[in-house]
Amino acid sequence: MAGLIRTLQQIRCERGSKFSVREMKMALLSSLGTPGLRGALYYTGTRSSSSGTLHIKEPLNFWCGGRVNIKDVKAKSEPVYEPATGRVLCQLQACGATEVDAAVRSARAAFTVWSKLAGMERARVMLEAARLIEKRREEIAEIEVVNNGKSITEARLDVDSARLCIEYFAGQATVLSGQHVQLAGGSFAYTRREPLGVCVGIGAWNYPIQIAAWKSAPAIACGNSMVFKPSPVTPATAVLLAEIYSQAGAPEGLFNVVQGGVETGSLLCHHPDVAKISFTGSVPTGKKIMEMASRGVKPVTLELGGKSPVIIFEDSDLENAVRGALMANFLSQGQVCSNGTRVFVQSSIVPQFLKEVVRRTKAILIGDPLLEETRMGALVSKPHLEKVLGYVDQAKKEGARVLCGGEPFIPTDPKLKDGYYMTPCVLDGCTDDMTCVKEEIFGPVMSVLSFDTEDEVLRRANDSSLGLAAGVFTKDIKRAHRVIENLQAGSCFINNYNITPVEVPFGGYKASGIGRENGQVTIEFYSQLKTVVVEMGDVDSLF
Numbered sequence: 001m002a003g004l005i006r007t008l009q010q011i012r013c014e015r016g017s018k019f020s021v022r023e024m025k026m027a028l029l030s031s032l033g034t035p036g037l038r039g040a041l042y043y044t045g046t047r048s049s050s051s052g053t054l055h056i057k058e059p060l061n062f063w064c065g066g067r068v069n070i071k072d073v074k075a076k077s078e079p080v081y082e083p084a085t086g087r088v089l090c091q092l093q094a095c096g097a098t099e100v101d102a103a104v105r106s107a108r109a110a111f112t113v114w115s116k117l118a119g120m121e122r123a124r125v126m127l128e129a130a131r132l133i134e135k136r137r138e139e140i141a142e143i144e145v146v147n148n149g150k151s152i153t154e155a156r157l158d159v160d161s162a163r164l165c166i167e168y169f170a171g172q173a174t175v176l177s178g179q180h181v182q183l184a185g186g187s188f189a190y191t192r193r194e195p196l197g198v199c200v201g202i203g204a205w206n207y208p209i210q211i212a213a214w215k216s217a218p219a220i221a222c223g224n225s226m227v228f229k230p231s232p233v234t235p236a237t238a239v240l241l242a243e244i245y246s247q248a249g250a251p252e253g254l255f256n257v258v259q260g261g262v263e264t265g266s267l268l269c270h271h272p273d274v275a276k277i278s279f280t281g282s283v284p285t286g287k288k289i290m291e292m293a294s295r296g297v298k299p300v301t302l303e304l305g306g307k308s309p310v311i312i313f314e315d316s317d318l319e320n321a322v323r324g325a326l327m328a329n330f331l332s333q334g335q336v337c338s339n340g341t342r343v344f345v346q347s348s349i350v351p352q353f354l355k356e357v358v359r360r361t362k363a364i365l366i367g368d369p370l371l372e373e374t375r376m377g378a379l380v381s382k383p384h385l386e387k388v389l390g391y392v393d394q395a396k397k398e399g400a401r402v403l404c405g406g407e408p409f410i411p412t413d414p415k416l417k418d419g420y421y422m423t424p425c426v427l428d429g430c431t432d433d434m435t436c437v438k439e440e441i442f443g444p445v446m447s448v449l450s451f452d453t454e455d456e457v458l459r460r461a462n463d464s465s466l467g468l469a470a471g472v473f474t475k476d477i478k479r480a481h482r483v484i485e486n487l488q489a490g491s492c493f494i495n496n497y498n499i500t501p502v503e504v505p506f507g508g509y510k511a512s513g514i515g516r517e518n519g520q521v522t523i524e525f526y527s528q529l530k531t532v533v534v535e536m537g538d539v540d541s542l543f
């Protein structure tokens with residue numbers, strides 16, 4: 001039965017490639033008039049306000065406009081966990097070469113029609129997708145929480161960020177344009193901003209829905225199609241975005257989801273019909289992606305790790321500096337690439353700073369991430385929790401003082417006893433050579449370092465191979481801008497931290513990445529420029 005459904009989807013998909021632009025426009029208009037008719041939206045299990053009840057049964061792979069069950073083609077299946085409870089949430093069906101190829105073909109078919117639409121037409125579909133995201137905000141956020149472990153409050157903000165990004169790039173789609181250049185003798189040239197083709201998105205587990213939107217929105221705004229591979233740890237929500245795009249009137253195959261890990265990811269990177277790879281994740285994997293892309297001379301966007309500094313001067317508003325340091329370290333259980341995990345505090349205010357930061361860290365309510373009052377949920381997986389706790393042990397061995405946290409945590413609710421919780425940790429007495437100060441921990445561990453002068457702190461802050469983000473807290477405006485100018489980081493903040501409006505570019509210097517996400521400039525990374533020289537006279541031949 002599943003095989004038959006697949007075959008039907010395949011046929012539908014291949015027919016899709018034969019749609020004319022006119023037919024496509026008609027289909028688009030009719031689907032916009034009847035939202036809700038395309039793409040069944042699955043949500044099995046009881047909706048609840050606490051963890052432990054959702055079971056995902058529907059297939060999580062999606063191409064040719066629908067979910068695809070690949071169980072029958074001896075796909076490798078592996079368990080996916082609910083971090084809050086440690087129970088199995090679903091089985092992941094990893095895609096092999098046949099499935100990756102089917103998804104890329106589906107995307108190729110969509111590209112032929114989507115790339116020929118006017119920007120306004122693409123924008124209309126994207127705005128409808130944004131509206132559907134808003135309508136399903138709570139449902140998407142809940143599934144994100146169940147699969148990722150972060151608090152529902154944060155998950156809602158991630159869904160909002162996904163929606164805003166799609167709205168923003170819908171706007172960009174409408175203003176894509178080239179240039180006209182007057183040449184001698186009445187001749188002229190013009191440029192066309194053209195899409196690249198099938199783009200691949202490879203996501204990390206810390207912001208699953210947000211990453212899927214941050215990659216797909218600029219890609220489709222420019223007229224590309226996409227095959228997206230979520231992290232195998234958090235496969236649940238990308239498929240909802242695929243259904244939403246489809247329901248919003250996107251052609252079949254515009255945004256496809258293939259599940260899997262390293263193998264599936266490398267199949268995508270090596271696929272000859274893929275034009276670009278956009279990746280979010282760790283630095284070592286980013287290097288491998290770049291290597292694979294280089295074989296096909298394919299452009300990459302790499303959004304990699306960080307070990308970012310937050311610099312707090314003695315003249316800063318201490319209340320805001322403390323809030324900023326907490327926001328820089330404990331969002332999403334500390335699993336954020338842009339986190340400011342090296343907190344440099346000017347020596348005269350270290351005692352007050354530590355007192356306040358520790359008091360507030362101890363007060364963070366850890367527990368069931370689906371409860372409104374919870375501020376910190378579970379880390380994403382058991383191995384990851386163990387890795388983070390290992391970093392705390394290592395820090396102690398190297399001489400750092402644990403002022404609070406850094407221990408496994410078992411919530412009182414018995415259903416959460418096997419979840420992956422830990423208490424947020426503040427480390428004092430850190431020095432620049434310690435492992436906790438040098439390596440990306442990717443957990444709720446703040447390292448506090450003391451400094452005396454501006455020159456000294458700039459040198460130490462820049463002493464890293466990474467350069468994703470940086471923050472400075474001071475009331476001295478000249479110092480604020482001077483320090484920022486000298487910090488080697490792509491995403492900087494003055495008197496705040498971890499604010500990422502979709503209107504501004506986000507991305508790293510040095511080994512933290514290549515290219516940018518969000519903001520107008522991202523159009524450059526998902527399109528190419530064609531120059532056309534038009535001769536109005538005769539050919540002046542030398543031969």
Ligand SMILES: NC(=O)C1=CN([C@@H]2O[C@H](COP(=O)(O)OP(=O)(O)OC[C@H]3O[C@@H](n4cnc5c(N)ncnc54)[C@H](O)[C@@H]3O)[C@@H](O)[C@H]2O)C=CC1
Binds near residue numbers: 206229264265442
């Ligand atoms: N800076 C960041 O944004 C992130 C950093 N990390 C760090 O990396 C560590 C490892 O976590 P992972 O999830 O394994 O990160 P990863 O960077 O290895 O994986 C990210 C994505 O790349 C895919 N992938 C892995 N190897 C690949 C390959 N050879 N070809 C194509 N795709 C490939 C994965 O399936 C996943 O979808 C974490 O413990 C954390 O410290 C993890 C996620 C995000």
Ligand SMILES: C[N+](C)(C)CCCC(=O)O
Binds near residue numbers: 206331335336
């Ligand atoms: C939204 N923010 C700043 C918390 C995270 C953005 C990037 C990321 O870690 O994937």
